[in-house]
Amino acid sequence: MKQKIAEEAARLLTEAGTVDYGWARRKATQRLGVSRERELPDMMMIETAFRNYQKLFRPQDISCVAVQHEAAAEMMSWLEPFSPHLAGPLARGISAPRADILIYVYADSPKELVFTLMEKQLVWESDDLLLDNQQPVQLFFVPHAGQQFRLLLLPLSSLRQPPVDEVTGRRDAGLHLKQLQNLVGNRPGDGVPATTPL
Numbered sequence: 001m002k003q004k005i006a007e008e009a010a011r012l013l014t015e016a017g018t019v020d021y022g023w024a025r026r027k028a029t030q031r032l033g034v035s036r037e038r039e040l041p042d043m044m045m046i047e048t049a050f051r052n053y054q055k056l057f058r059p060q061d062i063s064c065v066a067v068q069h070e071a072a073a074e075m076m077s078w079l080e081p082f083s084p085h086l087a088g089p090l091a092r093g094i095s096a097p098r099a100d101i102l103i104y105v106y107a108d109s110p111k112e113l114v115f116t117l118m119e120k121q122l123v124w125e126s127d128d129l130l131l132d133n134q135q136p137v138q139l140f141f142v143p144h145a146g147q148q149f150r151l152l153l154l155p156l157s158s159l160r161q162p163p164v165d166e167v168t169g170r171r172d173a174g175l176h177l178k179q180l181q182n183l184v185g186n187r188p189g190d191g192v193p194a195t196t197p198l
Helices: 002-016 021-032 043-057 059-078 111-119 156-160 177-185
Strands: 085-087 101-106 125-130 136-144 147-154
Touching (some): 002 021, 002 043, 021 043, 043 059, 059 085, 059 136, 059 147, 059 177, 101 156, 111 136, 147 156
Parallel strands (some): 101 147
Antiparallel strands (some): 085 101, 125 136, 136 147
8 A cells, every 4th residue: 555655645745846745645645544643654665666756657757867967957057155054855865846945054144145145136935944853944935037945044053963854764864065066067978977966
């Protein structure tokens, strides 16, 4: 049953063009009439099913990964003073046409980040939220270049202890700017084999 739910969730994600695994799992369990928690797949199982579904049925969607990597690299170059790291599924080479781009940024005050966004003439909205460890943080929503960015502002002390990834269940800093730039530069067609992040 877990595999069946994961495959249905992958289909829903592909149709919606998003990577909201939690939403897709809830929707899939409703459609399949599953209510017992022990029958639910974990997020990694859903991500694997989604990757496989895209390859089989919507290979054209995979091209959005390269587009979003390039957009993220540009945004991160502007935010370099805040030690930006690309996080979430996109850091693992997985995305969808309407998926948000999650970037961790680090500072002990939002003032400098707000100043930088203003300097780059970017518009934004922000919201307060709590991480799993009840740590209060701010999330900035920034549309740019046809993409929707989510900038998660974390304290400088979190550089050595980044948030837990909801898919892998492990602390994951993601990709720093140099790693992402190398990834973008190693696309097929550049004469260098493509690299896939682990």
